[in-house]
Amino acid sequence: MNITLASSLGNIGQPLAQQLQEQGHDLTIISHSPARASQIEDLGATPMIGSLQDVDFLVSAFAKAESVFLMCPPDYQQPDIREYYRKTAAVYAKAIELTAVKRVVLLSSFGAHLSYGTGPILGSYFTEQIISAIPNIELTILRPTYFYYNLMHNIDMIKYTGKIMANYGSKSFPLVSPRDIATVASQELVKEQSSIFKYIASSHHTGKEIAATLGAAIGKPDLKWEIIDDAAVKKGMIDNGIPESIAQLYTEMYQSLENGRLNQDYDNHKPKQLGKVGLADFAKDFAMAYNK
Numbered sequence: 001m002n003i004t005l006a007s008s009l010g011n012i013g014q015p016l017a018q019q020l021q022e023q024g025h026d027l028t029i030i031s032h033s034p035a036r037a038s039q040i041e042d043l044g045a046t047p048m049i050g051s052l053q054d055v056d057f058l059v060s061a062f063a064k065a066e067s068v069f070l071m072c073p074p075d076y077q078q079p080d081i082r083e084y085y086r087k088t089a090a091v092y093a094k095a096i097e098l099t100a101v102k103r104v105v106l107l108s109s110f111g112a113h114l115s116y117g118t119g120p121i122l123g124s125y126f127t128e129q130i131i132s133a134i135p136n137i138e139l140t141i142l143r144p145t146y147f148y149y150n151l152m153h154n155i156d157m158i159k160y161t162g163k164i165m166a167n168y169g170s171k172s173f174p175l176v177s178p179r180d181i182a183t184v185a186s187q188e189l190v191k192e193q194s195s196i197f198k199y200i201a202s203s204h205h206t207g208k209e210i211a212a213t214l215g216a217a218i219g220k221p222d223l224k225w226e227i228i229d230d231a232a233v234k235k236g237m238i239d240n241g242i243p244e245s246i247a248q249l250y251t252e253m254y255q256s257l258e259n260g261r262l263n264q265d266y267d268n269h270k271p272k273q274l275g276k277v278g279l280a281d282f283a284k285d286f287a288m289a290y291n292k
Contacts, residue, residue, distance in 0.1 A: 003189055004028040004065040006052065006092070008073065009039055011149060012107070015182035016069065017043050020189065030061050052088050058095035067189045068096070071107035072127060076246065085123025089130040096134050104137045105188045107181070110145045110174070110199060111253075111262040118262060119253030138193040144181045144200040145174035145266060146257070148282040151210065155290050163224045164214075167233045167251065168258035169207020174266060176202045177282060180275025199266050202275035210279065217283035218290045230255055 003020060007013030008031035017040075020027055027045035031037070032052070040047035050057035052073075062068055070092050078084040096104065112124035128141055154164045180202045188194055205213075207225035215223025230251050237247035256262040 001025045001066050001190060002028070002064045003067045003069070004030065004048075004061055005069045006030045006058075006061075007069055007071050007107075008033070008036055009043075010073070011147075011178040012071070012181050012185070015179050016185050017045060019182060019186040021045065023186070023190070025190070028061060028065065030058075053091055055091055055094050055098070058091060059098050062095055062099040062101050065099070065101050067103035067105070068101050069105050069107070069185055069189055070131065072123065079245075081120050081246070081249070082123040082126065086126040086130070089127040093130050093134050096137065102136070102138055103189065103192065104131065104134070104139045105185055106131050106139065106141045107185070108141050108143050110143045110266045111256065112141075112143060113265045114256075114261065117252060118256050119249035119251070121253055121262070132196075139196060140188045140191075140194045141197050142181065142185060142188070142200060143197060143266070144176045145263065146176065148175050148177050148202070148277075148279070149285075151214065151282075151286060152289055155286075158218070158220070158223065158290070162220075163226050164207065164211055165226045165228045165232070165236070166207060166254065167228060167230050168254045169210070169225050170227050170258065171260070172204045172206045172209075173257055173263060174201035174204050174270075175279065176200055177275055177277030179277050183275065197269065199269055199271050200275065201266070201271060202277050203279050205279055213279050213283050214286050217280075217287040 003025050005013060005017060017027060017029060021044050028048055029040045029045045030048045034049050037047040037049055048061040072085045072088045075084055108128050109121050109124040111118045111121045112128050115125055157164060181200050184200050211223045211225035215221050234247045234251040238244055
């Protein structure tokens with residue numbers, strides 16, 4: 001099967017490409033980086049190096065595809081990250097309409113059912129609306145939950161304060177591994193059709209449980225997860241060099257995780273089966289990064 005991945009070889013793209021290649025599919029992998037070309041070729045795939053904002057480039061990348069995997073790679077240099085998502089989705093949509101692609105699998109996010117109050121995830125809401133409007137395609141939207149690797153952002157905080165401080169985590173919430181996302185994506189890409197929305201999660205934990213597991217892995221068994229208010233979270237990000245506009249978006253997103261809005265639709269449509277990568281598995285990677 002001819003499949004095009006607009007995922008380069010990142011945390012999701014790498015395991016996704018490997019799984020599909022092992023299944024014998026003909027892969028084309030899009031990347032903006034010329035340095036990725038040789039790595040893509042080493043996987044036995046065809047590299048397409050170019051911009052996701054270039055319709056003609058995407059048309060050429062999708063030309064032979066029977067199935068495509070779409071995602072909007074995060075770009076924190078964008079002055080308006082939500083508008084960046086909207087523009088990228090519009091280019092994807094145009095390119096698909098100009099080709100014969102029938103099967104589309106879109107990486108979105110939990111919380112993308114909400115049209116306000118979700119910070120940067122609002123970009124995924126815009127993306128879903130745009131891609132869903134493409135005529136004559138079989139679409140599946142993947143909505144993964146909180147990525148384990150987002151916890152990596154707490155490493156410096158742990159080293160300097162001895163604890164994790166956040167405005168969420170008092171209640172259990174769903175987390176996911178990119179490897180489990182890749183597994184679901186690889187399954188969906190080779191189906192002719194599927195349910196339009198699929199949630200993906202690997203485990204559910206409170207902040208206290210996360211701190212205990214990560215603390216044990218890094219030799220800090222007394223590591224605490226402390227709930228602080230929104231203003232303190234926003235100030236902490238700004239003090240660490242994050243632009244105020246971005247800090248506000250992420251504070252809002254985590255606030256919606258704490259008050260339950262972000263995962264309310266997930267709670268009503270939980271996956272029948274969780275992924276295979278548990279928090280303890282991720283903790284090994286966390287410890288390696290922590291001890292560098």
